[in-house]
Amino acid sequence: MENTLKKIWKSYSIGVVVVVVGIILSLLSPRFLSIGNLLNVMTNASLVAILGLGMTLAIASGNFDLSVGSTAAFAGCISFSLVPVIGVPASIAAGLAAGALVGLINGLIITELRVPAFIATLGMLTIVRGAALIYTDGKDLYLFGQTGYKVLSGEYLFGIPTPILLAVGIALLLGFIVSQTRFGRHILAIGSNPSAAQRSGIPTNRVLWAIFSIVGATAALSGMIISSQVLTANGRLATGLELSAIAVVVLGGTALSGGQATMIGTMLGALLISMVNNGLNLLNVPIFYQELTVGVLMLGALAVNISQGFDVRRLFRRQA
Amino acid sequence: MAEENHRILLEVQEMTRRFPGVLALNNVDFDVRAGEVHALVGENGAGKSTMINILAGVLQPSGGKMLLDGNPVVFHNPADTQKAGISVIFQEFNLVPHLSVAENIFINREPTRSGMIDWQKMNLLSAEALKRLEIDIDPRVPVSSLSVAQQQLVEIARALAFDARVIVMDEPTAALSEREVDRLLEIVRSMAKENVGVIYVSHKLEEVFRVADRITILRDGAHILTDKASNLNEEKVIYAMVGRALVHGKCPDRPIGEVVLSVKNLDVEDSVRNVSFELRTGEVLGLAGLMGSGANEVVEALFGLRKAHADEIVLQGKALAIDNPRNAIHSRLGYVPNDRKKAGLLPDLSVKQNISIGILERLRKLFWIDGSREEGSAETYRGKLNVRCSSLNQRISNLSGGNQQKVMLARSLAEDCKVMLLAEPTRGVDVGAKAEIYSLIDILVDSGMAVLLQSSELPEIIRLSNRVMVFSSGQSRGELAGEELTQESVMALATRV
Numbered sequence: 001m002e003n004t005l006k007k008i009w010k011s012y013s014i015g016v017v018v019v020v021v022g023i024i025l026s027l028l029s030p031r032f033l034s035i036g037n038l039l040n041v042m043t044n045a046s047l048v049a050i051l052g053l054g055m056t057l058a059i060a061s062g063n064f065d066l067s068v069g070s071t072a073a074f075a076g077c078i079s080f081s082l083v084p085v086i087g088v089p090a091s092i093a094a095g096l097a098a099g100a101l102v103g104l105i106n107g108l109i110i111t112e113l114r115v116p117a118f119i120a121t122l123g124m125l126t127i128v129r130g131a132a133l134i135y136t137d138g139k140d141l142y143l144f145g146q147t148g149y150k151v152l153s154g155e156y157l158f159g160i161p162t163p164i165l166l167a168v169g170i171a172l173l174l175g176f177i178v179s180q181t182r183f184g185r186h187i188l189a190i191g192s193n194p195s196a197a198q199r200s201g202i203p204t205n206r207v208l209w210a211i212f213s214i215v216g217a218t219a220a221l222s223g224m225i226i227s228s229q230v231l232t233a234n235g236r237l238a239t240g241l242e243l244s245a246i247a248v249v250v251l252g253g254t255a256l257s258g259g260q261a262t263m264i265g266t267m268l269g270a271l272l273i274s275m276v277n278n279g280l281n282l283l284n285v286p287i288f289y290q291e292l293t294v295g296v297l298m299l300g301a302l303a304v305n306i307s308q309g310f311d312v313r314r315l316f317r318r319q320a
Numbered sequence: 321m322a323e324e325n326h327r328i329l330l331e332v333q334e335m336t337r338r339f340p341g342v343l344a345l346n347n348v349d350f351d352v353r354a355g356e357v358h359a360l361v362g363e364n365g366a367g368k369s370t371m372i373n374i375l376a377g378v379l380q381p382s383g384g385k386m387l388l389d390g391n392p393v394v395f396h397n398p399a400d401t402q403k404a405g406i407s408v409i410f411q412e413f414n415l416v417p418h419l420s421v422a423e424n425i426f427i428n429r430e431p432t433r434s435g436m437i438d439w440q441k442m443n444l445l446s447a448e449a450l451k452r453l454e455i456d457i458d459p460r461v462p463v464s465s466l467s468v469a470q471q472q473l474v475e476i477a478r479a480l481a482f483d484a485r486v487i488v489m490d491e492p493t494a495a496l497s498e499r500e501v502d503r504l505l506e507i508v509r510s511m512a513k514e515n516v517g518v519i520y521v522s523h524k525l526e527e528v529f530r531v532a533d534r535i536t537i538l539r540d541g542a543h544i545l546t547d548k549a550s551n552l553n554e555e556k557v558i559y560a561m562v563g564r565a566l567v568h569g570k571c572p573d574r575p576i577g578e579v580v581l582s583v584k585n586l587d588v589e590d591s592v593r594n595v596s597f598e599l600r601t602g603e604v605l606g607l608a609g610l611m612g613s614g615a616n617e618v619v620e621a622l623f624g625l626r627k628a629h630a631d632e633i634v635l636q637g638k639a640l641a642i643d644n645p646r647n648a649i650h651s652r653l654g655y656v657p658n659d660r661k662k663a664g665l666l667p668d669l670s671v672k673q674n675i676s677i678g679i680l681e682r683l684r685k686l687f688w689i690d691g692s693r694e695e696g697s698a699e700t701y702r703g704k705l706n707v708r709c710s711s712l713n714q715r716i717s718n719l720s721g722g723n724q725q726k727v728m729l730a731r732s733l734a735e736d737c738k739v740m741l742l743a744e745p746t747r748g749v750d751v752g753a754k755a756e757i758y759s760l761i762d763i764l765v766d767s768g769m770a771v772l773l774q775s776s777e778l779p780e781i782i783r784l785s786n787r788v789m790v791f792s793s794g795q796s797r798g799e800l801a802g803e804e805l806t807q808e809s810v811m812a813l814a815t816r817v
């Protein structure tokens with residue numbers, strides 16, 4: 001009995017927390033449960049969720065990507081600058097390609113230069129941020145009259161904002177990939193035991209390149225959505241977003257030690273952070289406290305993760 | 321030998337430890353006297369580790385009590401244990417690799433002079449502690465520069481420098497070569513002479529009989545018997561451990577077929593020179609040798625895990641490139657690594673997923689894995705190898721060592737290998753599963769598989785192999801078969817330099 005309860009708690013704890021926080025917030029503020037506010041919460045959750053979903057793959061493989069915030073800004077700038085030349089759809093594709101390219105470079109640094117992912121992507125965090133600032137010359141990019149770009153953030157389908165649909169779609173896609181495909185199984189195998197994975201004939205390097213390319217592409221998508229919300233792109237966008245991305249994955253229950261992944265958990269983790277931030281807003285708590293809260297949530301989730309056997313030193317180890 | 325009237329140092333009474341769903345220790349009585357080596361023996365899962373962890377203060381008992389010099393004691397944590405004069409040497413050492421031997425011996429209680437570490441004194445005392453054990457190690461070198469065997473000795477020196485009266489050793493020879501084992505056992509005997517009580521935990525019976533005064537056998541968490549070693553023999557102990565007798569001896573007669581693998585002049589970087597052999601279907605070729613002799617390196621090189629070169633390697637009539645494991649698997653070479661935990665298991669994945677990891681391409685349907693075919697294939701191999709698990713979806717890390725090892729074999733079989741490379745196939749596997757794995761290998765070979773077997777256990781290699789190549793210092797020293805193949809003849813070649 002005690003065991004079953006523990007199991008249930010382990011698989012659904014984040015869901016329970018989301019419901020409890022939801023109830024508390026609706027009691028504290030009547031505005032919380034309004035349709036408009038809920039859509040707002042979910043849209044904001046989607047931005048982090050999209051990043052987090054890609055990050056879930058990296059973490060499931062026993063890796064990390066700290067460069068996603070910078071990649072988001074970089075891709076937003078590339079995409080915006082190309083709109084006048086190649087139009088909206090092509091420039092969105094170009095943004096995704098730019099993100100995937102950054103991810104591929106991350107992967108290559110890890111496998112070819114044999115730098116641990118933590119360090120490699122920490123380096124890329126500054127490099128890509130620098131590249132974005134150089135590319136834009138530190139200025140803001142606007143889209144005058146190109147409201148077509150709003151397709152990423154402003155449109156509604158069946159009354160639902162596109163970022164939410166995108167997040168759900170990506171969650172379903174990546175969830176399917178992880179649980180049902182060979183590539184997904186390879187990710188989990190590498191995360192579970194890299195040297196055993198290599199000895200079972202898995203092309204570990206190629207799998208890592210693919211993982212980081214996907215992480216880069218999801219980061220790019222998230223960056224373009226943020227840019228499209230304000231119809232502005234610049235090199236300073238999405239600063240610090242990498243930590244939120246990791247936080248939602250960890251909150252969702254994906255083990256930092258690798259070898260397993262839960263996309264639903266990541267979605268709920270993003271929802272939780274978004275709800276908490278929204279609640280603090282509604283209660284007129286100054287915005288700085290939101291940063292603090294995300295940090296506390298992440299540390300709490302990390303502590304739980306570590307108590308379940310995650311070894312921090314693994315972050316600094318190279319791939320086998 | 322400890323006399324009956326020697327003082328009892330530590331006594332455990334009716335010790336019980338419950339885990340959810342498991343009774344790991346059930347009313348076990350156990351004691352150790354000053355000046356004796358008391359071996360604690362049992363299969364994996366018999367309760368040895370639980371006992372050690374309780375003694376070490378890592379686990380708390382669910383019932384029963386401990387007496388130290390006749391007074392009840394409770395160890396809430398490892399520090400309590402240490403204060404009581406009990407030192408536990410785990411399989412995984414508690415040494416800090418970058419610190420010197422002396423620093424490790426005196427860690428946390430460094431001798432000081434006016435607030436600063438007194439290096440001279442520390443090195444001197446360490447040298448004395450090492451000398452007491454007749455160990456020739458410079459106390460100033462970092463532990464990381466020592467061999468595994470030497471590190472083990474440093475652990476023992478530390479225990480003695482702590483003035484430990486009871487020393488608990490958990491599988492102390494797991495990573496040692498034959499010669500190092502001899503040395504270690506001598507040291508254990510000499511510790512007993514200094515009136516230390518040694519609890520020696522192992523399932524290598526040969527060692528146990530060489531070193532122990534008394535033997536206690538656990539099975540399934542229960543105390544089976546305690547007796548003087550002189551009143552017991554290996555058969556009796558095995559019978560008590562597994563509840564049945566084990567077959568020893570040589571491999572059965574096998575019809576040998578065509579050559580499947582031929583290797584000409586294999587050189588492996590930094591370890592092996594000029595090795596050639598042929599392997600036929602239905603045959604087990606044993607590669608024997610002490611640790612570092614090159615036997616394991618040959619196996620790893622063939623699977624593409626080492627930098628190596630050969631004039632010619634032909635597998636089933638085709639040249640085999642040995643640059644990575646993928647090639648090896650595609651060429652129908654199977655491999656079960658010597659260190660299952662490090663190089664074989666995917667601990668977070670299920671039994672099914674561990675079996676099918678190498679054949680996902682074959683189980684593909686459009687662009688996903690065909691779940692029912694995966695299930696079916698895994699079930700086939702689970703049945704063939706008699707893997708005992710509650711379901712195919714159980715996490716492999718929850719299986720016993722023997723069943724994990726069977727899954728490793730299943731993985732290679734699923735890949736449809738024609739030649740199997742087995743490295744230490746029964747390491748960390750209990751006696752019952754060992755017998756089972758031996759007969760599985762017999763069955764595989766009967767069905768036409770060719771096996772290259774590397775093992776450091778002589779009885780194992782003699783039991784399984786048709787022929788044995790013996791290695792020392794990176795070279796093959798000769799081949800033994802038939803009547804010539806005995807433990808003595810293998811050892812004679814293995815120790816030739």
